Amino acid sequence: MIAWGFQTAVGEITLVTFTTLAPSSVMALMVMSGILLFAHLSNEERMRINTFMIIPLVLSMIGLVASATHLGNPDNALYVFTGVGRSPLSNEVFSAVVFLAFSGIYWLYSFSENPNLPFQKVWLTCIIISGAGFITGIAFAYSESTIVSWYSAYVPVNLWLNALVGGPTLALLSFQVARYDRIRGLLGKVLCAISGVAIILNTISFALQDSTLPSMENSFTTAAELVPYYGVGVGAFAILGLCSLTIWGRLVWGKGRRQGIVPGIVANILVFTGIFVMRFLFYMMHMTTGVGI
């Protein structure tokens, strides 16, 4: 049974990658947009933060490009927009395009010689709203009643919590690269706290979901048999997340001179590895009612 689950997840590895990277990257961009909107920033700080929005932007693009490579015939991709409103997948792609358009245009515009700040603020608001839409789009992309193991409230909740786990840590790294020192103050502490609370809630939600898997049954197997190591994955996710937070905690609460970016990168690799594991297990558990696996 586990072999079938494994086959599904390996077959959809690009989607595993996309759904690992995109939600957290989008959340990081939303956090950065929030700071650009509401914090008192010097011109230079604003410019540097604008510039390094490219980090989460590129990561979310990598995810999207990765997911496009799994298409059998990308030439027909534009037809995907004809399904908006009907197909959850079309809704997801549409929300992705809207979000990336807002973020990409904002980022390019930020390099103009005299950017208009009020205009930028409207644009940043659009990034935040469309980002929430995009994460929701991914969360409900597989919402179809026949897919019994995915048609559960835990699926969108977990996806949103994933974004809240990885988004703040990626934002911290981006701010660090942008040399925005206030992450060593209240901002850094708040971001660590959000990620920490999200790790706890996400772990609880994963564990509760795990307890529902044995009762999800079709004519071949149960969801629990497709992902027998779900509990181990949840444990790994929690431990990796907490290790990442420990690193950030030392950077944010630590005194003394500014740290290099290597620990921040390591912290992000840890947290994203944990999310990747859980996304892999998510695809492993795919099954429909009846005879589909």
Place this chain on the structure above:
Amino acid sequence: MVQYAFYFDGTRCTGCKTCELACKDYKDLDVGFAYRKVYEVTYGDTQKDSNGCVVSTCGGYTVSMACNHCYEPACTKVCPTGAMHKDGETGLVSVNVDRCVGCGYCHMACPYDAPKVDRAKGHSVKCDGCVERVTNGEKPVCVEACPARALDFGTVDQIAALGGTQANIAPLPVPTYTDPNFYIKPSDDAQPVGSADGKAVNPLEVL
């Protein structure tokens, strides 16, 4: 609009799989692809009782099934491009290969495991009810090939009149999900939908 439907007589099927092979041959399908599949269900136990007599609760049966050209198809609902569509004239569900992106969502959503993406072709493939034969007044090739005459095809009224009930035995899902145009006359061994004894036992063959 006409709505076509398939019929399966479980009291006639021998599980020979001629239907499956005839379809594979007619549609020139490669290894790993079958539009019609024969699911095997076996259950029960054979033991000696306290008198030393051999007693058995064993049973077994087969279900031959392709796409059921459902009234409420899960595949068309989730398909982002509209490539998977239900024909307004015949009610047959098929893939418009000029629109399909090969995302595989139809495969993920169909509870009858009918569509599958052919990576070499770059699009989803599935039973189209042999639409070209049907428009010529013939029956689908699987129906014609069955040596036991266990399959039939016709308008849903003709098929429902044959005395079966709408796809409601294991290993199929409850028919309320997609309202399939598939009618079954069950054999005596057939188990109800969701029965613990109604597991399909030939996954390597049909998945």
